[in-house]
Amino acid sequence: MKFRPLHDRVLVRRIESEEKTRGGIIIPDTAKEKPQEGEVVAVGAGARDESGKLIPLDVKAGDRILFGKWSGTEVKLDGEDLLVMKESDIMGVLEGAAASKKAA
Structure with missing residues (x-):
């Protein structure tokens, strides 16, 4: 991917939530909320x-983050x-979320 955010902007990939609840109930797509957790793909140089x-x-590329429900602008890059x-x-x-996810 050839995209570099400018200034203090960050490019984030949403991390999808589980398809089931802890009790085993499957959540349909229409009832799901947009995830508020993501992985940083690219970062800008910084603010002045x-x-x-x-x-x-x-933040740096590879960090797992939490963000507000209505934060950011949705873009489509490379599909x-x-x-x-x-x-x-x-x-x-x-902290430690990426390491525990990779171990699983």
Whole structure:
């Protein structure tokens, strides 16, 4: 993929939630909410402060994050639905989530 976000923007791939509840009930597509968890695909160089100094972003490619329900702008790149959002729309980084997911 040849896309580089500008400034303090981040490219995010949504991580789909489970198809079943803990009790085994299958959730149909029409009842599902959009996931609020995602993986950072690419990040911009950072924002600039009042003096023009570059402030790097706190997130990096590969981080698993939580973001607001209505955050970002949906885009389609290489046939894949992705989100472009500002770093300020990100609520936090899930620590250790990527390692536990890979082990499973």
